[in-house]
Structures are given as C-alpha cells and as structure tokens.
Amino acid sequence: MQSILENPYLIAVLVALVPLVWILPYALFAIWLERKVSAHMQDRLGPMRTGGWHGWAQTIADMIKLLLKEDIIPSKSEKWLFILAPYIVFAGSYAAYAAIPFTSVYIGSNINVGVFYVVAVSSLVVVGILIGGWASNNKWSLLGAMRSAAQIVSYEIPSTLAILTVVMVVGTLNLQEIVKSQEGWFWNWFVFQKFPFLFIPFLIYFIASLAEVNRTPFDIPEAESELVAGYHTEYSGMRFAMFFLAEYANMFAVSAVAVSLFFGGWQSPFGTALSGPAWGVFWFLSKGLFFIFVQMWLRWTLPRLRVDQLMYTSWKVLMPFAFANIVFIGLWMMFSH
C-alpha cells in the first residue's frame, strides 16, 4: 500500500484527475445555471420538475439521454477525423486546467511558464473545431469551422497582450506566483493596481476570452440563425455532449485565468481573514463562477456581431489599446524603479 502511494506515476495520474472531478459536476451545474439564468431573464421559470427542487437534476437526465442516443456518423464524413474532433477539443480545454492554481496547496503542475502554457494549450481547441467542421462534410459545418478558426486566432492576440501586461508587472509567468503577489485585501488585486493600466487589460482580456470560448456577442461560429449549429451541426449524442462539455470547461478556464491574473485567484478579499487552503478553493471557485454568470448575463442580453465587425473589434479596437497599454505600463515600471 505504502509503495503504491509513493509511485510517482500513479500520483501524477491522481493529481491529473482532480480537475476532472471539478469539471464534470461544474459543467452539469453550469448548464443548469445557464438555463435558470436565461429563464429568469426572460420571464420564464426554466426547468422546474426533474429532481424536485427547481429542476436541479435536469442536466443529469439530459446527460443520460445523450449517452443512450444512437451514435450517428454521417456516411460521407471522414470517419476517423469525425470521431477524433470532440476529443481534441475537450483535451485542449482540459489540459489548460493543469496550470491553474485552485488553491495555495493545489496546482496540477507548478510550471514556471504557467500562463504561457494555458494560452498555448487552449489553442488546441481550434484544431479540433477545424477537424470537426471539415470531417462533417457539411457546408454549414465548414463555414462555422472556418469562422471559428479565424476568430479564435485573432482574439488570442489581444488576450495574450493583456496577459503580458500583468506578466510585466509581476515578472513571472508562474500563475501561483502571480496569485501570491496579490496578497492582502482586495485593493491589492491587480485589477485595482496602477489604475487604470491594469484595469484596461482586464476588460480586453475578458472581451477577448468571450470570443475565444464562442460566447455571445461573439458566438458567430455556432450562430444558430445563420449556420444552423456551426461546426457541430452533424454531431449528436455523446459526441455533441463532448463539444458541449468542452465549451463549459473552456468558459471556466478563461474565467479562472482572469481571476488568477486580475482578481487575486484564491486570495481572500479580506486580507488574512477567511483565508487558508480550503477557503482558497472557495474564493477561487466563487470568483470563477461569478465570471461564468457574467458571461451568461451577456449572452442573454446582447445580439451577435457580424464576422467582419468581429474582426474589426479585434484588430482595430482591442489590439491598439492593448499595445498602448503595454507601452504605458512599461513607462510606469521604468519610472517607478
């Protein structure tokens, strides 16, 4: 028994499974929350019956339904690519969790290029989307996948520039170090520091992350009214559920990065009060879920941009601001030393 627990490979697998333990219940909860939030914003009730209290078991029932569905692979599709695509998409968003510090004592892999790794590995999602759109052999899927690739690649630039601003201030790429340097009361969080030169990057990052996870007003790749369901038009059953799961996992991943970079990560807002590893998990998850809620709020309020307007927003609005901000923060750093 003792020797099994000391086996480093086994420990690695166990540690790697921890985010999955979070993602699965979280995704079920977030989908239920999305339904309830949208319903209450629209003068409806949403699911009320399944499971009793406010339909809490609705998504569990849906998940079982999706699991039991017939597995349909279009006969004209590229079979292996079609099967592979959802796993790549999910792998991309899941891998990002490895470098996210859930609390002061838990981080999947405390690598010193943490932020860089998260940005890089979550780009893998694009590959999966492109494969899925191409392999479906459907014009709508292909259009959706092409749009998605263009969109995600474009928005990675402003979001990376926004992240870079924080990295310039802290001087490290390690997310755990970044969180630790925001110790103290909530005014020590980076979003309130060097005002407004760290607040603007937060806005840029948040807008760009909406585009990266294909949420309204940037949900163009899956624009229902134009492209039917975009790149996952041909997917059904569990494969569709994988895309869905990846989308929600991705939503939390970008929120977690925003929280770690700008809102103190697992730090308590009240200095040393209510802090500690367990409280750290609580603060981290509640801050993350708050941003999930904001994403939902925006989704059910705003219409959708057009493709060219989306590109305009990225290249001509967010990019110049992000660059100018880097220059200002650089000057600030130079003169304050």
Next chain:
Amino acid sequence: MAEFRTEEMVLNMGPQHPSTHGVLRLEVVLDGEIVVNVVPHIGYLHRCFEKHAEAMTNYQQVIPYVDRMDYVTSMNNDLAYALAVEKLLGIQVPERVSYIRVIMAELNRIASHLIAIGTYGLDIGAFTPFLFCFRDRELILDLFEMTCGARLLYNYIWVGGLSHDLPDGFVEKARAFIKTFRPNIKELNDLLSYNKIFIDRTANIGVLPADVAINYGVTGPMLRASGVRWDLRKNDPYSLYERFDFEIPVGTNDIGVVGDSWNRYMVRVREMEQSLNIIEQALDNLPSGDVKSAIPKRIRPPVGEAYVRSESPKGELGFYVISDGSGSPFRVKARSPSFCNLSVLPEISRGAMVADLVAILGSIDIVLGEVDR
C-alpha cells in the same frame, strides 16, 4: 503569376433552416461570405387556397381558409375577405361591427408585428427580446380567446358581421393590455432597437430605394420604411378607418438610411404605438348595436366582381372575388403582400454577407403560409 482564382459555392438555405421563417428555400450563390445571387424557391406550403375557395358551397365557408393564409394575422385576412364579399353584395354593416373589426385588426397587427420584431431579434442573435415579445403577444391572444374561443385561427369576422359580440369585460381587459404594453415598447427599444450591436448589424443593410420598392410592388411597413407615406388605412380607408386619428410612421435617416433593415424594423415598432392609439379611440367611442343584424341568411351575390384591398400588417392584402350568381364563389384571387415583398429579396441582398442575408430576410417579415397560400 497566374491569377489566384476562387470558386463560387452554391448553398441551399432551407427548407429546414432556423431563419427562413418557415419552409422557404433560398438558393444562395456565395463567393466566400459574400452573396453573389440568391433565388427564393417557394411552394413548399402551397395548399390550393384559391381552388378550395371555388369548391365551397357558401361564401362564409371560405373564411376558415382565409384564416390559414397568414396565420399570424387571421383577423386582418378575415376582414379583407369579408369586405370584398360585402362589396359584391352591397351590404352596409352596422357601425359597431366596423369598430369591433378595427379593434381586432389592430390588436392582430400588434401581435403580428411582435412576432416580426421578436423573430428578427432572434435572427440577429438576441434571444431575450423574442420571449419578451411573445409574453406580450400572449395577452392579445387571451383577448381573442375570450372573444371567439380561438387563439390563432379565429373565423371571427363574417360576411356582414361578426360571429360573436364582444364578451363582458373585454373593454376593461383591452384597456389593461394597452396600459401594460406601452411601457413594454420602451423596454424593447432599450433592449434591442437602440442596442449598438443591433444597429451595427441592421443599419445600412439591404437598402431598398423607394422607386425599386414601388416597381416590385412592395407594400406595407417595407414600403413605408423606404420613405413612401402610403397606408391604405389613410389613403383608401375602409371599415371607418377615416374616423381614427393616427400617424403613418416612415423610415428616417436618424440612425441608418431610409429603406434599410433597421428602418423596416423600426417602422413596425412605431406602428404598434399607433395601433394602440387606434384601439384606444375605438374603445372610447364604441357604438352599441347588434353585430349579427346585417348577416345575410343566404349569400347569393349578383353576377359581377369586386376587388377590395386592405392594409394587413405585412402590406397590401387584396381579395378579388368573382360571382357567377350562384351560392359559391366562381373565383377568389388573393393578392398577398408577403409574396410581393419576398420578390425584392434578390435585388437588395446581392453583395451582402451571409449574416446580412439573414438580417434582410428577417426584415421583410414573410409568412410562408401567405407566400404560398
């Protein structure tokens, strides 16, 4: 170096597509995301209305079929058909009948515009206004239900009268609706009409110049959005519309340009306010009388023909009825506004993007039941 050549792609939009508003198929030729040409293919919902009408043994029996033409504006369809047959017969209906018809037609106009506006928001990607619109439309359907028992296909306006008089409490309930609905229009404007993204998506898109609109026979809110102040309720009044005081909203240059998709949308919003004014006036001055007194026992119009046009929410709805002196119509021809309005789609969507095509089609506000009949 050889010139880089790209190929055009033919894409079938519909008949199963979320934003073709029914079973419409658009054959779209695309160059990347740019629409090179678009050809609407219709006929998926053709139900031989005109032939059915000839087979009826009674003029009143046509009315349920008329209901099903534009199934979201049944009252207006009934009204136009009833007026056409009444013209053949030379009947004068009591004033109370005309007033109630106006109330019903205007309520139905609001209901129809709410669908147009709500689904348009949905086409642009805004989900919530759609449900807000349907919430308000539900109140109108409740009023119709208490009047004639039906929520969608009413068979309420008959030749020479109405199937029922207004029930007790209708006037109060209608006033209560007006009171709750007025603020909701403002809410809709805050949420959708003046939303920056919504304006970006719809203003200056699919501009329809007034002369093109007239050449294509475009009518209704679409024509008015192009700046032509033409409303049959004012220009050729029927059913005592000349007694009511209201304005005709037309397209403006405030936000987009006259004739663009945003103006087509906005004209409908403004028309809902005017309809509320008309309903209020009609409720205030509702005369008393018997709504069934003028209904003929047997309808046998003299040999002849009549054409009556009316302003349905979609545009000019006309019925051309020929009588051969027997009890059933010899021929009924409908001039449907959705059909004529749809014909202008290729003209205004060339050079737009796929996303714009959806925005343009939504702003035309077609109902396939009326396009195909």
